[in-house]
Amino acid sequence: MHRYRTHYSTEIKPEDDGKEVRVAGWVQDIRNLGSIAFLILRDRKGTLQVTLFKKEHPFFEKVVSLPRESVVSVVGKCKANEKVRNGYEIIPEEIEILSTSEKPLPLGVVDKVGVEFDTRLDNRFIDLRKPEVQAIFKIRDVVIDTAREFLREEGFIEVHTPKIVASCSEGGTNLFEIKYFDKRAFLSQSPQLYKQMLMATGLDRVFEIAWYFRAEEHNTRRHLNESTAIDVEMAFISSEEDVMHVLELLVQNIWKR
Known part of the structure; x- marks a missing residue:
């Protein structure tokens, strides 16, 4: 082959x-x-x-x-x-x-001619070939890779917390309710509770590239019901300044990369 x-x-x-x-x-x-x-x-x-x-x-x-x-x-x-x-x-x-592609194409890949937003969504696999769209994925990949590399060098362990939960783990947010067989369950809106539990296990530095699900209605594009965050937790610190120091170095490393 x-x-x-x-x-x-x-x-x-x-x-x-x-x-x-x-x-x-x-x-x-x-x-x-x-x-x-x-x-x-x-x-x-x-x-x-x-x-x-x-x-x-x-x-x-x-x-x-x-x-x-x-x-x-x-x-x-x-x-x-x-x-x-x-x-x-x-x-x-x-x-x-x-x-062999169909002709004519519903939209161009490198052409500078604009198309309707609905056309882009209806043909998303072609739209994702555009260099400026692919750049989003490439930049995201570099950010996540740099974050993982830096946090591991700082002694953090990557964890993966549950995303189907029985109850709210952080106040002030609405949850997406799902059917879990014959029980009620929710999509996790934060790994906070699990990170804090891990601090009591001896795994005193953990991080997660975590998915967030928040059932909050909105009318702007700046609000996401589904998002990703670099979530960290540290034990044995003297103040919040210790956490801020690590996060500042993290941002600096990502920016340099």
């Missing part, structure tokens, strides 16, 4: 000139100049150029007729080229079409 990819676009360097690589991704654009065509392939790390020649590649016509956002896997040789943005291009030996 062959692999569809050996490299992401950013993992190939001009120094790999002459090496065989296998790349895969979405067809972002195709520029057909007649005897030569340039396919811009996009993966989650960036884009690269695949250069096809009509006389040399029997699959030329089939490839250049592909709609944008089709999915392909390309086997070819890396060729250094200073004129290309990445400093290299791929001369294909084989192109496998994994999926």
Whole structure:
């Protein structure tokens, strides 16, 4: 069984000139100049150029007729080229079409033309391919990874507390009630009670990347019924300043990253 990819676009360097690589991704654009065509392939790390020649590649016509956002896997040789943005291009030996997109697309991925919000939601899987939307996920990943790394270096242990609870663990909030077989239960609105219990076990420094569920009606986009937070608990401290010190260092580390 062959692999569809050996490299992401950013993992190939001009120094790999002459090496065989296998790349895969979405067809972002195709520029057909007649005897030569340039396919811009996009993966989650960036884009690269695949250069096809009509006389040399029997699959030329089939490839250049592909709609944008089709999915392909390309086997070819890396060729250094200073004129290309990445400093290299791929001369294909084989192109496998994994999926052909519908035409026309309901919305573009890199186009600057705006579309209705409902159209974006109805075609969310395409909307999530937009670089500015994917940036949200990538930034979130870095924030969580940095937080975990820092807190572990500070001696914290990651825990996972229950999210289906029998009663409120923090006052002042409304709970989402669910049916738990023949009993009433609620979605947790805070891990606070469980963190405090853990302080009595000897696990004196714990943290959780915790989900919050709060049944609070609102009319602004700044309020979420479902959210995530970096939740920490410390024992053996002299004052709240000890906690603030750790949290300030945490924010500094995330910002630097």
